Structure formats: structure tokens, C-alpha cells
Amino acid sequence: MTSTRETPGFRGLTHFTPAGDARMVDVSVKAETVREAVARATLKMKAATLAAIRAGQLAKGDVLGVARTAGIMGAKRTPELIPLCHPLRITGVDIDFVLDAKRSVVTIEARVRTVDKTGVEMEALTAAAVAGLT
Incomplete structure (x- = not known):
């Protein structure tokens, strides 16, 4: 279930949206x-x-x-x-x-x-x- 509210504790973690939903980090702009x-x-x-x-x-x-x-x-x-x-x-x-x-x-x-x-x-x-x- 997707939440639209911001979840405390997930700020600063790259694998979570501000709402606490899991996501794959976008590394496309990083250099090899x-x-x-x-x-x-x-x-x-x-x-x-x-x-x-x-x-x-x-x-x-x-x-x-x-x-x-x-x-x-x-x-x-x-x-x-x-x-x-x-x-x-x-x-x-x-x-x-x-x-x-x-x-x-x-x-x-x-x-x-x-x-x-x-x-x-x-x-x-x-x-x-x-x-x-x-």
C-alpha cells in the first residue's frame, strides 16, 4: 500500500521515498x-x-x-x-x-x-x- 504522508525515520535513506515507500535508487548520473x-x-x-x-x-x-x-x-x-x-x-x-x-x-x-x-x-x-x- 502506498502512503502519501511523510514517514518519520525514512528521511535521508536513499532506498525509500519521503513517504516511506521502497524504491530503486537512480544511479544514471553517477560516473563509472x-x-x-x-x-x-x-x-x-x-x-x-x-x-x-x-x-x-x-x-x-x-x-x-x-x-x-x-x-x-x-x-x-x-x-x-x-x-x-x-x-x-x-x-x-x-x-x-x-x-x-x-x-x-x-x-x-x-x-x-x-x-x-x-x-x-x-x-x-x-x-x-x-x-x-x-
């Missing part, structure tokens, strides 16, 4: 620039699980390779998953994993690049999240 964003996710697990990942002994195979591919796919599909997110020409995605046996965690780092009119923060966050979920 090189943009990069980095997001990290940390997964805590049992030490035995981390050891099996490190040794490549999981029945599901190369879980980090599959997670890397899933993260890249997540970055590319971000506008289909996140409302009001602009489709961008992603020029590069790197997904790296750091296995820390002492803390029993895997840290995922997603780095996304583009030359476009808006940033790739949502794509980096989605890449890290999807890789972690995989």
Missing part, C-alpha cells in the same frame, strides 16, 4: 568507477570436522571448492536475491578460506570487483554468506 568490496564470514565447527576438511576426507568431496563456486554464483545472483539491488557487471570475484585449527574456525573472505556506477558491497556479503552456507 573501479569499485571493490571485501566481506568475511567465520564458521565455527568441531575440531574433527575442520581436520576432515583440511585432509580432504569428507564424503561430499572438495567442500571448499564447491563453497568457492557457490560464493561466486551468489555474487553474480545478488540482484535476484536482494530487493532493490542493482544488477552490476562484476569483473572479478575471489573467495579465499583460512582454516584455523587453534580456534576451530574457517574464515571466508569474499572480494568482489566491478567498474560500474554503484558499489559491490551487497555482492561481497552475499558471496561470503553463500560460501558459508555451502
